[in-house]
Amino acid sequence: MRIHHVQLMIPRGGEDEALAFYRDQLGLARIPKPADMPNPDGVWFRLAQGELHLGVQEGFPSETRAHVALLVDDLDALVATLDAAGARTRASNDVDGLRRFHVWDPFGNRLELLGA
Numbered sequence: 001m002r003i004h005h006v007q008l009m010i011p012r013g014g015e016d017e018a019l020a021f022y023r024d025q026l027g028l029a030r031i032p033k034p035a036d037m038p039n040p041d042g043v044w045f046r047l048a049q050g051e052l053h054l055g056v057q058e059g060f061p062s063e064t065r066a067h068v069a070l071l072v073d074d075l076d077a078l079v080a081t082l083d084a085a086g087a088r089t090r091a092s093n094d095v096d097g098l099r100r101f102h103v104w105d106p107f108g109n110r111l112e113l114l115g116a
Contacts, residue, residue, distance in 0.1 A: 005051035006068050008109045012056050015043050017106045025085050067110040075099055075115025
């Protein structure tokens with residue numbers, strides 16, 4: 001069994017901010033949503049294995065413990081890019097021999113970044 005996609009939520013109208021963060025800062029490639037989806041809002045991105053979907057939700061709950069953990073090739077470079085862009089990042093303890101940082105997207109979703 002493997003993950004096909006993970007979905008995080010963003011508030012209505014947050015697509016441009018999501019693109020600025022996920023595409024421009026994290027470097028993820030945007031992929032088109034299928035035309036027959038019942039909710040045309042939101043944006044989708046390709047991961048090395050699987051996809052990250054950002055869906056639109058009314059009454060968006062931010063700052064939860066829920067998160068996605070992403071294994072990245074160059075953790076230092078990515079964290080430097082995020083810091084330079086003004087993203088909120090925080091170093092954390094190592095896990096299973098991997099260094100770890102947390103970053104919050106513009107909507108309060110927490111991403112865990114892992115790297116050597």
